[in-house]
Amino acid sequence: MKVNIWLFDLDSVLVYPGGYRAAFMATVDHFGRAMGLGGGLLDPSTIETFEACDITSEWDSSAICVAVLVEEIWRADPGLRLPLDLDAALSAIRARTPQRPRADFAAWARRIGQAMANKRYPSDAALTLLLEDASQSPPVNGRLIELETCLRGLLEHTRDFDRAPAMRIFQHYTLGSDRFARHYGIAPAFETPSLLRELDQPALKPAWRERVLGLAAHGEIHPVIYTARPCWPRSLPGRQEDYAPEAEIALELVGLPSSPLVGFGHVSWLAAQCNHHLDYFVKPSPVHALAAVGLAIGGEERAALNAARRLVEENRLDAPLDVMRDRRVDIHVFEDTAGGILGVMNAARQLQQAGVLAEIKAWGIASTPGKREALEALGVPTFADVNLAIDAASNRLE
Helix, strand or coil, rough: CCEEEEEECCCCCEEEECCCHHHHHHHHHHHHHHHCCCCCCCCCHHHHHHHHCCCCCHHHHHHHHHHHHHHHHHHCCCCCCCCCCCHHHHHHHHCCCCCCCCCHHHHHHHHHHHHHHCCCCHHHHHHHHHHHHCCCCCCCHHHHHHHHHHHHHHHCCCCCCCCCCCHHHHHHHHHHHHHHHHHHHHCCCCCCHHHHHHCCCCCCCCCHHHHHHHHHHCCCCEEEEECCCCCCCCCCCCCHCCCCHHHHHHHHHHHHCCEECHHHHHHHHHHHHHHHCCCCCCCCCCCHHHHHHHHHHHCHHHHHHHHHHHHHCCCCCCCHHHCCCCCCEEEEEECHHHHHHHHHHHHHHHHHHCCCEEEEEEEEECHHHHHHHHHCCCCEECCCCCHHHHHHHCCCCC
């Protein structure tokens, strides 16, 4: 009997994301107000530029924008002295009643995107560029050292909750202050609802959700969610505060809270175990897709992740993936990006080389002309929403 595995991307497939952009803007405005600049510092087109330049983590991009604001104000005010503590530095800026800088965030995004080839993370590239620009100013009375300390505090650990000021504020807005307190075990700095819960919208309609659940209950399909959203891999060891349950919020929103999930938290755990750069494992890496396949067919999180890595690195077909050896497997992928589909195609090739009779059936989801063009260039059928794609995929089941 053929095994039908259905891989669902999350953002722009199962949910229409609105919360992340709002949280990004709210985070930058939070620091802007602390500096006496007010709000409204970002617009959606700027955020799109960051994303187009492959700066897709708001933990990075929000910190970058705050750092750019600090440097712009520092350059405009030769009398500004920055204490070594970040909060004190922001207060010192506010006390100078600075003019609102005309920071060209989009231009910075493009510069950083070009410089990222030799840097592991966007924030590393941003720090290098900002320090290079600042070094052109006279190093008067230690001002340059003060600025460097402030920029390093913002940019050196953008993805470490304990050391990332922008990330901590951003997590308030994504999770909401109540869930922030429960998850991280600390009192929130301010009250806010979860912008993910308030502004994300379900793309999966209830009738088609029930269709997926019904097919899964009868064993006709094996569905799994695979996403670059942060998540909490509860069966893996590690500190809870290192894994934000943001994918789980989306699954609650669409009514699939118990669905198998492989997200950012899982692949970041694997990267830490193997001392690999995270990008080696996160989608569009075939490792991410293979781990999702392993979870879909009943594997445990740790076993699925390790088997995915070994298949890519050693061409070894270990449990739980080994149950598919010599079997016909259709991997249906519901994706809104060409890169995501190509990653699953690479995963299928890895399975084929290991003796699995795997085939890919890709279903593109596109609500904009640019995405539709990129997906159709791969020769995959493309639909306006996931419900239409599920309808088409259901009719193709064997």
